[in-house]
Each structure stands twice: as C-alpha cells, then as structure tokens.
Amino acid sequence: MNIELICSGTELLTGKLNTNASFIGEQLSILGLDLSLITTVADRKNDFAKILSLAKSRSSVIIITGGLGPTFDDITVETVSEILGIKTYKDKNVQLAICQFFEKRGITTPSANNERQSYILENAKVLDNRFGTAPSQMLHFEHISDNKKTRKTIFLLPGPPRELKPMFQEKVIPYFKSYQLGMKKSLKLHICGMAESLVDEKIRATIDLFADNNDVEFSILAHQSLIDVKIAVKGEDELLVDETINNIKNEFVNILGDNIFGYNDDTLESTVQQLLIENKKTISVAESCTGGMISSKLTNIAGSSLCFKQSVVTYSNESKITLLNVKDETLKQFGAVSENTANEMLNGILNLSKSDYAISVTGIAGPNGATEDKPIGLVFIGISYKGDNEIFKYNFLGTRTDIRERATTVALDSIRRKILKTKNKTKLSKGK
Amino acid sequence: MNIELICSGTELLTGKLNTNASFIGEQLSILGLDLSLITTVADRKNDFAKILSLAKSRSSVIIITGGLGPTFDDITVETVSEILGIKTYKDKNVQLAICQFFEKRGITTPSANNERQSYILENAKVLDNRFGTAPSQMLHFEHISDNKKTRKTIFLLPGPPRELKPMFQEKVIPYFKSYQLGMKKSLKLHICGMAESLVDEKIRATIDLFADNNDVEFSILAHQSLIDVKIAVKGEDELLVDETINNIKNEFVNILGDNIFGYNDDTLESTVQQLLIENKKTISVAESCTGGMISSKLTNIAGSSLCFKQSVVTYSNESKITLLNVKDETLKQFGAVSENTANEMLNGILNLSKSDYAISVTGIAGPNGATEDKPIGLVFIGISYKGDNEIFKYNFLGTRTDIRERATTVALDSIRRKILKTKNKTKLSKGK
Numbered sequence: 001m002n003i004e005l006i007c008s009g010t011e012l013l014t015g016k017l018n019t020n021a022s023f024i025g026e027q028l029s030i031l032g033l034d035l036s037l038i039t040t041v042a043d044r045k046n047d048f049a050k051i052l053s054l055a056k057s058r059s060s061v062i063i064i065t066g067g068l069g070p071t072f073d074d075i076t077v078e079t080v081s082e083i084l085g086i087k088t089y090k091d092k093n094v095q096l097a098i099c100q101f102f103e104k105r106g107i108t109t110p111s112a113n114n115e116r117q118s119y120i121l122e123n124a125k126v127l128d129n130r131f132g133t134a135p136s137q138m139l140h141f142e143h144i145s146d147n148k149k150t151r152k153t154i155f156l157l158p159g160p161p162r163e164l165k166p167m168f169q170e171k172v173i174p175y176f177k178s179y180q181l182g183m184k185k186s187l188k189l190h191i192c193g194m195a196e197s198l199v200d201e202k203i204r205a206t207i208d209l210f211a212d213n214n215d216v217e218f219s220i221l222a223h224q225s226l227i228d229v230k231i232a233v234k235g236e237d238e239l240l241v242d243e244t245i246n247n248i249k250n251e252f253v254n255i256l257g258d259n260i261f262g263y264n265d266d267t268l269e270s271t272v273q274q275l276l277i278e279n280k281k282t283i284s285v286a287e288s289c290t291g292g293m294i295s296s297k298l299t300n301i302a303g304s305s306l307c308f309k310q311s312v313v314t315y316s317n318e319s320k321i322t323l324l325n326v327k328d329e330t331l332k333q334f335g336a337v338s339e340n341t342a343n344e345m346l347n348g349i350l351n352l353s354k355s356d357y358a359i360s361v362t363g364i365a366g367p368n369g370a371t372e373d374k375p376i377g378l379v380f381i382g383i384s385y386k387g388d389n390e391i392f393k394y395n396f397l398g399t400r401t402d403i404r405e406r407a408t409t410v411a412l413d414s415i416r417r418k419i420l421k422t423k424n425k426t427k428l429s430k431g432k
Numbered sequence: 433m434n435i436e437l438i439c440s441g442t443e444l445l446t447g448k449l450n451t452n453a454s455f456i457g458e459q460l461s462i463l464g465l466d467l468s469l470i471t472t473v474a475d476r477k478n479d480f481a482k483i484l485s486l487a488k489s490r491s492s493v494i495i496i497t498g499g500l501g502p503t504f505d506d507i508t509v510e511t512v513s514e515i516l517g518i519k520t521y522k523d524k525n526v527q528l529a530i531c532q533f534f535e536k537r538g539i540t541t542p543s544a545n546n547e548r549q550s551y552i553l554e555n556a557k558v559l560d561n562r563f564g565t566a567p568s569q570m571l572h573f574e575h576i577s578d579n580k581k582t583r584k585t586i587f588l589l590p591g592p593p594r595e596l597k598p599m600f601q602e603k604v605i606p607y608f609k610s611y612q613l614g615m616k617k618s619l620k621l622h623i624c625g626m627a628e629s630l631v632d633e634k635i636r637a638t639i640d641l642f643a644d645n646n647d648v649e650f651s652i653l654a655h656q657s658l659i660d661v662k663i664a665v666k667g668e669d670e671l672l673v674d675e676t677i678n679n680i681k682n683e684f685v686n687i688l689g690d691n692i693f694g695y696n697d698d699t700l701e702s703t704v705q706q707l708l709i710e711n712k713k714t715i716s717v718a719e720s721c722t723g724g725m726i727s728s729k730l731t732n733i734a735g736s737s738l739c740f741k742q743s744v745v746t747y748s749n750e751s752k753i754t755l756l757n758v759k760d761e762t763l764k765q766f767g768a769v770s771e772n773t774a775n776e777m778l779n780g781i782l783n784l785s786k787s788d789y790a791i792s793v794t795g796i797a798g799p800n801g802a803t804e805d806k807p808i809g810l811v812f813i814g815i816s817y818k819g820d821n822e823i824f825k826y827n828f829l830g831t832r833t834d835i836r837e838r839a840t841t842v843a844l845d846s847i848r849r850k851i852l853k854t855k856n857k858t859k860l861s862k863g864k
Contacts, residue, residue, distance in 0.1 A: 010466075010651050011651070011653050012453075012454075012457070012470070013457050013461075013466055013467040013468070013469075013470060014457050014458065014460075014461035014466060014467070015454050015455075015457045015458030015461055016454060016457075017449060017450075017451065017454045018449075018450055018453065018454070019449065021444075021450065021472070022444075022447050022448060022449045022450070023447075025444070025445050025446045025447045025448075026446065026447030028446075029445075029446035029447055034442075034445055034446060034474075035445040035446070036445070036474065036479065037445075037471065037472065037473055037479070037483070038444070038445060038450075038470075038471070038472035039469065039470070039471050039472075040453070040469065040470035040471075041469055042466075042468070043651070047468065047469070050490075051469070054486070058482075069628065069654070070628065070629045070632070071628065071629065071632045071652050072632070072636075072639075073651060073652070104829065105829070111627070111629035111630055111632075111633050112633070113629040113632055113633060114629055131829075131830060131834075160654070160655065162656075162830070162831075162834065219443070221448070285745075287724075289731075290728070291727055291728045291730070291731025291732065291736070291740075292719075292724030292725065292726070292727030292728035292731065292743060292745070293724065293728040294724070295723055295724030295727075295728075295745045296722070296723045296724035296725040296727075296728050298723070299721075299723025299724065299745070299747060300723065300832075300833065300836070302798070302799050302800060302832055303800070304723070304747070305747055305748070305801075308723075308747050309747060309748050309750070309751060310744065310745055310746050310747055310748060310751035310755065311724060311744070311745040311747075312742065312743070312744050312745070312755075313717075313724065313727045313731070313742055313743040313744070313745075314742050315731060315736070315737055315740050315741060315742055315743075316737065316741050316742060318741070319741060319742035319785065322784070323742065323744075323755075323784070352754070352755070353751065366734070367734050368734060368735070369737075400732075400734060401732065404732070
C-alpha cells in the first residue's frame, strides 16, 4: 500500500510547523505502515490540482489535510471534484450538523460562508467532525492507467490539529487496521537527567544484539532535557512481539533505572501526579521565574485536584514577603535569587498550604536582570517533603523560554525523585 | 522565482517534526520570497530520483536538505549527479576539512564512511559546514524543455537542524538577497472575539477590490479562538508597497475595530503587557481551572515584572478561603464554580496584591466534575479595574486542554478590552 499525504495550507510554506504531518506519520508507523511521501502545497487551486494529479497516479491511498474551512481559500473539495471527475452535492444532514454546531455556541444563523462546508463528493462517506464544522470525507475511486483499472482511496481531513487528531484516530486508523497483515508494536521510554550521548552509550550493547534482526528497530530522540528511546518490533505472532518488546524494556530498565520516568503517553507531570495519588499525598508550588508554568503543567491532567492544593506566583519581592513570609533581610542580604530565598519560599508555601510536598523556584530568566555575580540562567530549585528541604542551584543556558522550560522540567523531575526516595523510606521503616 | 524544498529523511515520514521546513519557509518569507512546494521523501534512491526529476522541470530553485551524511542511506549527491547528469569528483580540500573536524574531537582516523562525504558535483560551489562533516553544495545547471534552455539553481544542505540553520542563514540567504528584484512585504493582523467566517464576511468587500491585482494577496487563518488575516503586497517601489499595505490595514481597522488586538509578532499577552506598562498599571491573577496558564503567559515576556505583581492558583476550596477570603457560605450556597465565587476571588486577589487590574477564573475543565446544572466547560471569568468588577459566564466546548486554553484566551482578551475602556475613561474625564 502506497500512502501519500498532501497538506494544503499556505501558512505551512511560510514558517508554520506541520504538526499534522508528524502526527499522521507517527500514527501510521505505529501500525507498521509508512507514508511514502508528504507534499505541502499552498491554498492555490492550480498548484494543488497539479500535486493531486500526480498523487492520483502514483499512490494507492491519498490523505489530504486542510482546505475544508468556510473561506475563499478553502479549495479542497472543489479541486478533488475536478481532478477525480466526481460531482458534489449539498448534503442536508451535514448542513443540519453545522447549524447545530453553531446553536451550541449560541449562534442561530451560521454565516453564508459555512454553507460551502456542506458540499460532499458523490458516493463519499461523511466522517463527522466532533470539534469543528468541516466534515471529513472518504471516497474510493477508480484510476485507469494503461487500460488497467485500480481502486484507490482518498481522505479529505480538516487542517486544524485539534480537529485533525481525534478525527484521524477515530475514523481513519480503523480503516487502515482493517487492511493490515501482521503487526508492528512499539514502546517509548521517557528519560530525564542524562545526556542523549550517555543514554546512547549505555544502551548501545543491547541495541547491537539486534543488528541483524530486521524486525527490531530502535530510535533515540532528544527534546529539551528529555530523551525518548523507541523500541519497535514487527512480527506475525502477537505474543512473540510483546515478549520481545518486554525483554528489551526490562534490559533498559536495568541499565537506566530511575532515569526512566515513564512510557508512551506518560509525561513528567502525569508521573508526578500518579505517584502523589498512589501515595495519597498532596503538593503545592511557589513560583517566581517560571511564572505559573509548573502549576499549569500539574493541573493539565484530569484528576489533579486529588493531589494539587494550590500555588502562588510571587513575582515581586513584596508578594514574596506578604504571601510567603520571606524575610525582608533575606531579600536584602542574599537577593531574591538565592538559596536562602528559595528555602524561605519553600517554608512559606508549606505553611500556607499544609501540603506534603512542595516546590519553590526562583531565578533569572533574562534577557534582563543579570548582575555581576548572578548571570542569566541562574535558578534555585527547592523541593521539600514535610519540611525536609533540599535546594539545588543551576545555571541554565538559552533563551528566556528555554530557561523557564528547563527549570520547570528539572523541578518536576526533582520532586519525582524526592517522592520515589521518601516513598521507599516509608516502606523501609514499615519493614523494621 | 519558483523555489521548491525537498526534505530527504525516512524519520520525517514516521513522526519526526520537520523543523527545517518551517525554518526555511519562515526565513524566505521574511525576504518576501515564498516556497512553492515542500516534499518530504524517504532516503530511497528510487523515490528521491522521481521527486527530483519533477522538481527539475517545475521549479527554478531547488533546495535539498538531508542525505549528505556518511552512511549507506545518504544518497543525495549520487542521485543529484544521476538526475542532472553531472559528474562528481573527490575533493582534496573537503577531505582535509573532514579530517580536521575529527582531529578537533580527538579522533585521528575518520571512518571510511566519511570519505563518501568528500564527493562534490563538478562546478559546484562548496559551502563550508562549521557544525558537521557534511559540506553543502550549490550549483547552477541548465534545464532544456521545448528547445528552451533555462538556468536553474540547486542547493544540497545538511539534514540536522543545528547544522542546517546556521548554514542556511550564512550561505543561502545571501544568495537570495543578491537575486532579489522588487520586494514583497506583508502584515499580519491578529483578531480575537469574532468567528473566522464572520471576519471573512466583513472584510470580503475590501478583498474583492483586489481580485484582479496579482500583486496583492490575502490569507485568513484561525487557530483556537484567534484569527490571523495576512496582507501581502508585491512591487518594485518600496514606498508604494508600504502605502498599499497601510491603506488596506486602515480599512480593516475601520471594519474590525478593537477586535484587532495586534500585528505581526504581537500576542494577546504582549498586548496586555504593553497596555499596562504604557499606562503604568499593575495586574494580578486568581486562577482555578486554568491552573497557572494565564500567569505563565503574562510572565513569558521580558519586562513582565514591570506590571505583573503576583498570582495565586487556588485549586482547592480550602485555598480559596484561606488565600482569597472567599466565604465558606458562598462556596456552600453557590459552589466553587459560580458568579459569586468568581467575584469574591477577584476581591480577594485585589486585596492581597493591591494591583490596579485583576483577573479571576473558576470553571469545570473536565472530564470529571460536572453536575446536573453545571456542565463541563462552564467557566466564570472575572475582571476588575480598581474594584469595578465584571463577571462573564461561558460554556466552552472541547477537551480539558481546549477549555483551559479558551478560558485563558478569553480572560486575556477581556482584560485587554477592560484596559482599553478604562484608559479611554480616564482620558475623557481628563478632557472635561
């Protein structure tokens, strides 16, 4: 099966990241299917028509994203109609669904433009869009070349990632699954606290054991301070595939230990949340330079109210004093960015919230605010379990955003390790 | 000039984000040049050769990234050689540079594989790579079609983003600058508080005035609750180009008014920050369901300490009471997600921070926590200027993340409008 992706959208040619392409590529590769080609083309009918003509003859499945919106530059349906020679009709049900979508939002008369979205290709299957007005369409068509007829398939999917992603998973993946022979499964390990090259060095011997085995693939990818190691295994026997993945995983766990913080969809914050809920513990946060980033991560997951009590963003000195009881002398003698301030912020938030664990962060994110002895990137991170405080000092490099993101990641990883350590302690003392 | 980008790399078809494509697209669009097409193709000679043949005939400049490495699947040089019919030779200087690159890293004998990287296309200009072993190449070639010769240009650039980005800026951008005739400038308008289709409808008459003018282009893009309208104008006279853009902009400002919150690199939060600093005013935030997202946005910009005082994330009822003085009776009678609670949170944060403006948010982000009369997505947003409180009620749709993001956007947009309104009031009373 030759699967080709066409992404329509002028913005994708002028700087916007094509996250749909990587999402679709990844989803298909989990199924063991690979995209053969990705073409990004402007919302211009002429350009789009040329690429579609090429795709029609060279690929057996064409996936199109974008160009289903209500405005003048949304040209996917009419171009597909023209190039495949298939008529369109105005679909009553789709029109009704669009009206209902707007009614939910308190708008009774959708704009005339939205009417354009109810045109459907003849014989196409309409795929409902839960998150937007543009319905998706799926169609089989016949391509004739050298007097030979071939049955091909085309998908018309929306461009906005928040519509595309659920649509792809719910409506398109099942189609490919039904066509699949054999299987490919994969497992991602998430690692924090080690450099990519060190991870590579440590697991190299295991990877080399599979050098001659084409059914087993490894990849390693670093983004910010996090490393992903992916194990992919092909085969026809599901039990054997699972066993192979599991054996390799266990080997990596032996080598990398607690540096692995999760698998597949896990994130640092979901791991921290899970550890807290499992141990029936609560957390609170006092942030300065991270400005709410740690809190917003910890509350981004359903169920966070079970473990997250509160946080304060004490940006000004004044608020550090009034909210967290940081001493005026401490700020004067050591400065807002200091071990002492981080420690008092930690005590302050513990007092305020009565939570079990706490995080405090104070630092210089830049580009301004550096002094002779305090460079941009200097960050103090405090973590505590019931008053057992630890303060770490870091010098992060990069832009303001880099520094804030790294501080957030390191703070979450530090509290994760603290929970693991204190959890084991409790177990040990119970065992006595 | 028709510029086409070909990205070679199997990993880009199986889930890796193509950051090179967005980088190159953005860099060229700053120069007023647009990519006409991006094709992502696997490191397979057959596939790559087909795309290169198409590119050779349809584009005047071809930029290739990837496939210059030392391993077997790096096939760019040999495929270009074959398709363009240009021989290669082993370049002594390049070979020397590769050896020196390894010596710096303490490796005296580069692997035999690295020798492959010293093959250069005849008559190509070698572009040194400061960050890796693969040299880039730039070559003019003649394409003959319908007995007509056309001079075309091809760039062979490395795939790793940390090599590609400096290489592109230092060696490729100057080439395009030297060839530039005339110019293309663009302006982006950012809009909040209107549906995409309504924006389209309102500005349609203006856009239609330019229907026959190929030098003026419009595009419209919605992401989350924000709409971008881009005006792009080509021409040879810079003053005329500027004037055209400015006239269209003024027309759109007349039509869309305060719904336009900024231009080009502006964001909602940077606009709010700028308004606050201009008016020497401060802000504080009390967040519940947004969990720190509003605060982290407002502190994401350098200089935020000039206007951002503090925020609290009062997730639990307990913290709403102790930190913000929300009344126990209010929580019992109306619930944590209610107009009354939003109002008391607003008073609480104003009391605590003594800031001029304040935002409060309380809502149900889901997927749990809904009751019979309070559905998922119900959010109360409070804004205040010195005790003049307004509370708005919303029913947002979508996932937990969608609801939190929409609440954040609407809260920032509401406070922006409040600042505009109160700023004008002060002016009016001064005028009395």
